[in-house]
Amino acid sequence: MRRAYLLLVAAACVAGSITNAPAQEPSRDDVQAAYLYNFGKFVRWPESRGFGPMVVCVAGQDPFGQTIGKLVDGEQIDGHRLEERNLDRPEGVGACSILFVGATARGQEAGFLAAAEGKPILTVSDAPDFLAHGGMIQFVQVEDHVRFSVNLDACSRHSVALSSELLKVAVAVTGKSGTGGAK
Amino acid sequence: MKPGSRSISAKLMWMNVVVSATVLVLAVLAFFFYDLISFRQNLIRSLITSAQIVGANSVSAMTFDDPQSAATTLQALGSSPDVVSATLVTNDGSTFAEYHRSPNIAAPPLTPMDAGRSDQDWVNGSHVLLAHRIVFQGKLAGVVYIAAELNETGQRARQYLLIAGGVLLICMVAGLLISATARKLVAQPMVALAETARQVSRERDYSVRAAPHPDKDEISVLIEAFNEMLVQIQERDTALNRGREQLEARVQERTAALRAANRELEAFSYTVAHDLRGPLDAVQGMVYILEGLEREKKAGDRAEILDQLRQATRNMASLIDDLLNLSRASTTALKRKPVDLTAIVTQIADDLKRGEPERRVEFMIAQLPPVEADEGLIRVALDNLIRNAWKYTSRHPAACIEFGAISRRGEILYYVRDDGAGFDPKLNDQLFQPFHRLHSRSEFSGTGIGLATVQRILARHGGRIWAEAAVEKGATFWFTLKSEASASA
Numbered sequence: 001m002r003r004a005y006l007l008l009v010a011a012a013c014v015a016g017s018i019t020n021a022p023a024q025e026p027s028r029d030d031v032q033a034a035y036l037y038n039f040g041k042f043v044r045w046p047e048s049r050g051f052g053p054m055v056v057c058v059a060g061q062d063p064f065g066q067t068i069g070k071l072v073d074g075e076q077i078d079g080h081r082l083e084e085r086n087l088d089r090p091e092g093v094g095a096c097s098i099l100f101v102g103a104t105a106r107g108q109e110a111g112f113l114a115a116a117e118g119k120p121i122l123t124v125s126d127a128p129d130f131l132a133h134g135g136m137i138q139f140v141q142v143e144d145h146v147r148f149s150v151n152l153d154a155c156s157r158h159s160v161a162l163s164s165e166l167l168k169v170a171v172a173v174t175g176k177s178g179t180g181g182a183k
Numbered sequence: 184m185k186p187g188s189r190s191i192s193a194k195l196m197w198m199n200v201v202v203s204a205t206v207l208v209l210a211v212l213a214f215f216f217y218d219l220i221s222f223r224q225n226l227i228r229s230l231i232t233s234a235q236i237v238g239a240n241s242v243s244a245m246t247f248d249d250p251q252s253a254a255t256t257l258q259a260l261g262s263s264p265d266v267v268s269a270t271l272v273t274n275d276g277s278t279f280a281e282y283h284r285s286p287n288i289a290a291p292p293l294t295p296m297d298a299g300r301s302d303q304d305w306v307n308g309s310h311v312l313l314a315h316r317i318v319f320q321g322k323l324a325g326v327v328y329i330a331a332e333l334n335e336t337g338q339r340a341r342q343y344l345l346i347a348g349g350v351l352l353i354c355m356v357a358g359l360l361i362s363a364t365a366r367k368l369v370a371q372p373m374v375a376l377a378e379t380a381r382q383v384s385r386e387r388d389y390s391v392r393a394a395p396h397p398d399k400d401e402i403s404v405l406i407e408a409f410n411e412m413l414v415q416i417q418e419r420d421t422a423l424n425r426g427r428e429q430l431e432a433r434v435q436e437r438t439a440a441l442r443a444a445n446r447e448l449e450a451f452s453y454t455v456a457h458d459l460r461g462p463l464d465a466v467q468g469m470v471y472i473l474e475g476l477e478r479e480k481k482a483g484d485r486a487e488i489l490d491q492l493r494q495a496t497r498n499m500a501s502l503i504d505d506l507l508n509l510s511r512a513s514t515t516a517l518k519r520k521p522v523d524l525t526a527i528v529t530q531i532a533d534d535l536k537r538g539e540p541e542r543r544v545e546f547m548i549a550q551l552p553p554v555e556a557d558e559g560l561i562r563v564a565l566d567n568l569i570r571n572a573w574k575y576t577s578r579h580p581a582a583c584i585e586f587g588a589i590s591r592r593g594e595i596l597y598y599v600r601d602d603g604a605g606f607d608p609k610l611n612d613q614l615f616q617p618f619h620r621l622h623s624r625s626e627f628s629g630t631g632i633g634l635a636t637v638q639r640i641l642a643r644h645g646g647r648i649w650a651e652a653a654v655e656k657g658a659t660f661w662f663t664l665k666s667e668a669s670a671s672a
Contacts, residue, residue: 031248038246041320077320145248165243169252 031146032139033064036100036124037071039137040082042166045097045120046159054080057096059087059112063103090115101125101135109133120159124148131174136160140171152176191370196362203354211347218339226265227304227313230329233260234302234315238327241271242319245279253280265331267310272326279325290330309333372396376406389417447616454618458502458630465495505632508563509617512639515560521553524597527562528586531569544576549587554595554664556644561664564640567633568599568660575658576603594663602657614650637662 040054054077056068072082085096090111093099099121101112109127113134116123126139131151136158138149153175155162167173237256244253253271257280260266268290271279276295283290291310296303305312311331317324372394379393392410396403469492476483525548532546569584576582585600606614613619617635634648641648645665652658 035247041246042243147249148247163243165240166247168240169243169247169249 028141028146029064030067032100032126033067033071035139035146035148036064036098037068037075037082039122039124039166040077040098042163043098043122044161044163049097049120051080052095053083054097055083055085055095056098057085057087057093057100059090059093059099059101060108061102062086087112093121094119096121098122098124101127101130103127116158118157122158122160123154136162142171147171149174191373195365195370196359199362199365200355200358203358204351207347207351207354211343211350215340215343218343222339223306223311223333226311226331226333229263230266230304230311230313230331231302231315233263233266234313234327234329237269237271237329238315238317238324239319241280241327242317242324245271245273245317245325246319250280254282256280257282260329263331267330267332268328269330270328272328274323274325288332293328296326306333368398369402372402372406376402376409380409383413389413389420451617454631455502455506458618459499462495462499462502466492466499469495502630502632505630505636509632509636509639512560512563512636512643515557517557517560517643519555519557522556522558522561523551523553524561524565525549525551525586527558527565528569531566532584535569535573542577543581544573545581545583547583547585547587551588551597556664560640560643564637564662565599567637571633571660572599572601572603572658574603575605576601579603594665596661596663598659598661600657600659605652605654605656605658607654608652611650611652615648 036056040056056072058064058068062068068084072084075082080097085092087093087096087099090108093112093115096116097120099112099116101109101123103126109125109130110133113123117134122137123135124137124139125135127135128138130138131149131154134151134154134157136151136154138151140147140149148170149172150162150167150170151174152162156176237260240256240259241253244250244256257269257271260269260282261284267284267288269282270290270293271281272293273279291305291307291312294305294312294314296314296316301316301318303314309332311333313329313331315327315329317327376393379391383389383391392413393406395410396406469488472483472488473485473492475481476485476488528548529546532548536542536544536546569586572584576584579602583602586598587600588595588597590596615634615638618631638648641662641664646663648660648662650658650660
């Protein structure tokens with residue numbers, strides 16, 4: 001857990017908003033927020049997405065509080081400015097690059113996924129069976145660590161390409177390659 | 184062998200070996216250090232490449248906190264035999280993942296990187312440590328450290344030493360072989376030259392020559408100069424020897440001449456004493472007879488005795504006159520002036536005819552141009568020759584005496600010819616020696632000094648005299664007045 005915390009601090013440092021990190025260990029939510037932001041570095045969206053900002057959307061109530069906002073503030077990935085957006089309804093998903101459908105959006109999960117279907121949006125969730133429901137990346141808890149699994153079929157449906165580097169550290173990779181995962 | 188006494192070929196050989204060994208050692212050192220440096224540079228360059236690859240492959244693992252994945256990436260460095268260990272360090276300085284080839288091999292401690300550098304290396308004895316900053320999406324993701332062994336450097340040094348030693352050995356052998364050739368080319372001629380010089384100085388044999396060198400180089404110049412020097416020395420040596428021999432021969436010749444002159448002088452004094460003694464005895468005898476006649480008052484033919492007495496004293500006076508002439512012929516200073524020989528001979532002939540008017544002798548005297556001579560001495564010489572001819576024709580009822588000259592090879596040969604008694608040509612060499620008479624005193628009177636005097640006078644004029652004769656066929660006396668050299672001058 002300590003390592004994850006350090007990582008988070010590192011991410012915070014490079015984000016330019018260096019704050020004296022709290023002494024306590026980072027929460028599972030903090031780690032997930034950092035991952036959510038970092039996924040953007042290992043994903044290639046189709047050219048059609050244009051030059052607009054990379055928007056990290058959190059469906060429903062934001063479980064990360066100010067964390068994502070602090071992480072993305074002033075940051076750029078591949079020349080795209082980063083923004084955070086809170087979505088109450090599935091209608092706004094069109095502007096999103098990364099969509100997190102957390103536990104707080106329970107019930108609306110299917111609606112958000114349906115709204116994002118076919119669009120170049122990376123969908124992430126910590127809900128179990130998220131991949132089975134057509135999600136792309138699903139956080140899983142392995143011992144003390146936050147890990148994630150990937151569904152490549154879903155990715156290809158959304159025309160989103162995940163880098164092999166990302167797949168390398170995924171707990172499991174399903175679809176397309178048919179493998180059970182790297183680990 | 185002391186270095187000073189080594190022969191040139193040995194020196195050349197050692198020079199070759201030392202030079203080639205030095206060159207080889209320097210070359211090996213240069214190559215070795217070049218290789219060492221380039222090896223390190225290549226190692227560091229390959230380590231940087233490895234670090235870049237490992238770094239790029241570890242970004243996701245570091246981003247998503249997967250040390251295992253990072254460790255797997257680091258394992259790939261195991262394919263490089265030099266790499267001892269590798270470490271991924273996060274931005275806060277803590278170790279994220281590590282790789283160790285073997286727990287037994289100590290890895291060097293990690294050193295913080297200088298700010299602003301993407302790569303940095305430290306060479307620490309047997310290890311080189313390389314650090315590489317991993318940058319992803321413009322952000323620093325961490326640092327990868329790779330430690331590699333420099334063991335191979337030592338191994339290379341050993342290989343180099345082995346190769347250098349081998350090549351050095353081959354070079355030594357090659358040097359020896361080349362030296363053998365060089366000895367033929369350079370040293371051998373010089374050794375031969377030195378041997379020749381030694382032989383010359385030891386045996387004093389200047390006819391020895393150094394063998395010529397086929398190549399036109401300094402050695403051949405040296406050999407030629409040496410031979411040239413020998414030629415000159417030999418010439419001088421020969422000349423010196425010849426001079427010494429000539430000197431010796433001359434000394435012997437002179438000694439023999441002196442001895443002969445001495446003997447002649449002794450014989451001469453003896454003969455003079457003896458010949459003077461003859462008439463003196465006669466005078467004493469006559470005086471004794473006259474004394475006897477006077478004491479006993481005997482009658483006797485005093486007139487005859489007195490006549491014999493007078494004859495004896497005349498003989499003695501004549502001998503003394505001749506001796507004086509001979510002496511004068513040797514000692515009187517020459518006073519050359521033009522002399523008319525024809526006139527002198529004519530005068531002598533007239534005197535003779537007047538003295539013995541009863542004899543029928545015909546004189547044939549050629550008209551000759553004047554000649555440079557001492558008149559007094561030449562008169563004595565001609566007087567002797569003409570009187571000789573007169574004397575030795577006295578037994579013939581009629582005679583002819585001829586005086587003339589012919590020119591032969593630029594030289595004037597004078598002659599006095601008679602048709603008288605002549606003489607045996609075998610006695611020719613006794614003719615001009617004093618007191619040597621070819622005829623008995625009873626046959627022809629004379630002192631035996633006349634022709635000796637003539638010869639001496641002509642010799643003093645630079646001329647010579649010789650005779651041609653046969654018994655009862657007359658005699659011809661030839662003479663010259665100047666030496667051939669002065670005549671031609």
